[in-house]
Amino acid sequence: MKLVFMGTPDFAVPSLDILAQSPHDIVAVVTAPDKPRGRGRKVRPTPVKRRALELGLAVLQPESLRETRFQAELATFRPDVIVVVAFRILPREVFTIPSRGSFNLHASLLPKYRGAAPINWALIKGEKETGVTTFFLEEKVDTGNIILQKRVPVLPDMTAGELHDVLMRVGAEAVMETVNMISAGAVALQPQDASQATPAPKIFRETCRIDWTLPAENLHDFIRGLSPYPGAWTTLDTREMKILRSRRVEEPPPVALGPGELAVVGKEVLLCGTGSGALEIRELKAQGSRMMTAGEYLRGHPVAPGARFQ
Amino acid sequence: MILPIYTYDAPVLREQAKPVSSMNEEIVALIADMFETMKAARGIGLAANQVGKLHAVCLVDLSEMDEEDRHKPLVLINPEVVDSWGEDVVMEEGCLSLPELREDVRRPEFIAVRFKDARFEEQQIEAGGLLARVIQHEIDHLNGIYFTDYLTGFKKTIVRSQLNKIKKGEVETDYPVMVNGEIIPA
Numbered sequence: 485m486k487l488v489f490m491g492t493p494d495f496a497v498p499s500l501d502i503l504a505q506s507p508h509d510i511v512a513v514v515t516a517p518d519k520p521r522g523r524g525r526k527v528r529p530t531p532v533k534r535r536a537l538e539l540g541l542a543v544l545q546p547e548s549l550r551e552t553r554f555q556a557e558l559a560t561f562r563p564d565v566i567v568v569v570a571f572r573i574l575p576r577e578v579f580t581i582p583s584r585g586s587f588n589l590h591a592s593l594l595p596k597y598r599g600a601a602p603i604n605w606a607l608i609k610g611e612k613e614t615g616v617t618t619f620f621l622e623e624k625v626d627t628g629n630i631i632l633q634k635r636v637p638v639l640p641d642m643t644a645g646e647l648h649d650v651l652m653r654v655g656a657e658a659v660m661e662t663v664n665m666i667s668a669g670a671v672a673l674q675p676q677d678a679s680q681a682t683p684a685p686k687i688f689r690e691t692c693r694i695d696w697t698l699p700a701e702n703l704h705d706f707i708r709g710l711s712p713y714p715g716a717w718t719t720l721d722t723r724e725m726k727i728l729r730s731r732r733v734e735e736p737p738p739v740a741l742g743p744g745e746l747a748v749v750g751k752e753v754l755l756c757g758t759g760s761g762a763l764e765i766r767e768l769k770a771q772g773s774r775m776m777t778a779g780e781y782l783r784g785h786p787v788a789p790g791a792r793f794q
Numbered sequence: 795m796i797l798p799i800y801t802y803d804a805p806v807l808r809e810q811a812k813p814v815s816s817m818n819e820e821i822v823a824l825i826a827d828m829f830e831t832m833k834a835a836r837g838i839g840l841a842a843n844q845v846g847k848l849h850a851v852c853l854v855d856l857s858e859m860d861e862e863d864r865h866k867p868l869v870l871i872n873p874e875v876v877d878s879w880g881e882d883v884v885m886e887e888g889c890l891s892l893p894e895l896r897e898d899v900r901r902p903e904f905i906a907v908r909f910k911d912a913r914f915e916e917q918q919i920e921a922g923g924l925l926a927r928v929i930q931h932e933i934d935h936l937n938g939i940y941f942t943d944y945l946t947g948f949k950k951t952i953v954r955s956q957l958n959k960i961k962k963g964e965v966e967t968d969y970p971v972m973v974n975g976e977i978i979p980a
Contacts, residue, residue, distance in 0.1 A: 637966055639894060639965070639966050640965075731952065733952055734952075735951050735952065735954075735955060749948040749949075750946065750948050751947075753947070753948050753949050753952065764952060777886060779898045780884070
């Protein structure tokens with residue numbers, strides 16, 4: 485089949501790779517325009533563009549998917565299928581171009597976690613299992629008929645970064661299988677049960693602020709669900725501090741701690757009180773500083789008695 | 795063949811591995827299986843105790859690491875740290891036999907290690923950084939030592955409950971493990 489691939493970040497690269505190694509023909513790759521990225525904010529191509537160029541594929545970078553010139557150009561490739569992995573919302577005029585449909589890879593078990601941040605929200609909500617879904621695109625975002633799902637277990641300390649990497653690999657397999665199913669005409673569509681839908685909205689800075697009155701269990705999920713990016717944060721002496729890794733302390737701590745209250749036990753254990761139970765703070769990043777383990781941090785920054793996260 | 799990895803508190807992980815006296819088919823096969831096992835579990839080191847064999851054999855593979863830490867894969871038979879120097883450094887360690895546990899451990903920065911290579915030829919190398927770290931960790935395994943043995947105080951208390959979970963098989967891994975004599979698939 486003739487495929488058009490649309491995607492931008494690292495998450496999409498293994499999917500592009502697996503398709504490039506298949507007998508199918510990637511006639512064009514659509515990705516976001518080059519813009520300042522990463523450290524130094526230099527203008528750099530997207531991860532998908534870099535890989536596409538290495539693979540010798542044609543790359544399109546429209547400013548807007550609504551441009552009629554872009555849509556006309558896309559149509560000249562006469563694609564059978566458009567494969568969408570971590571990309572913008574496609575207008576109807578685009579997703580109806582291919583003869584056999586456009587499908588999206590979504591990083592959750594739809595209809596759960598519809599929206600922009602499914603990986604983060606699945607962890608924040610303490611899911612024991614998540615996965616990936618491929619579905620045909622429809623007008624309403626993340627509502628299309630399901631083609632294929634793959635499940636993965638979520639380990640209790642897994643971070644968003646780690647789950648991202650797992651789902652990136654599993655997602656590529658799902659994309660490959662989905663293309664093969666469409667190619668073979670062997671797709672059994674399954675509509676989404678809208679009554680089971682949960683949202684996974686885009687995460688803003690204010691969403692990431694830690695509420696220390698919640699129970700330790702929920703805070704642990706919150707912290708790992710936002711780690712390493714964008715990072716759950718709190719303040720210590722008005723200074724912003726990101727908490728990137730934590731652990732629930734199941735033993736009664738040597739001192740009783742109220743929500744946000746800090747205690748150093750021994751030289752390297754930093755404990756914080758919550759609404760219920762204590763949390764060990766394991767990795768943190770103070771504003772303007774690099775990420776440190778609690779042990780490293782404590783060697784340079786004594787924590788005063790009575791100090792607390794606000 | 796991918797072997798199941800023995801996890802805490804398997805008796806074999808508390809025993810002293812026996813020196814290998816000569817290369818034979820069993821050791822050659824063990825090394826091949828250990829490489830396969832380590833790769834499947836995405837580990838950077840593996841000692842024979844961890845696959846239930848009490849031969850003094852361990853592997854280190856830093857070939858996928860970033861430039862400064864990168865090193866070709868090593869087979870170390872009958873390894874022995876003959877010297878160490880520099881200041882002790884703190885580095886976070888993890889272990890395939892202790893799933894989900896990672897803790898800071900203090901060890902010498904540089905070591906000289908003597909061992910027999912895969913052709914059973916005597917070697918001595920000096921190592922620093924991550925390579926020194928992993929070699930010391932693997933040699934500890936051959937002596938029945940876990941990195942968690944170095945923890946003290948309340949840290950040890952916190953970690954104990956996690957160790958108990960591992961002992962009861964209450965953690966999940968994405969590689970096959972041996973818990974209480976039973977193979978749990980990935």
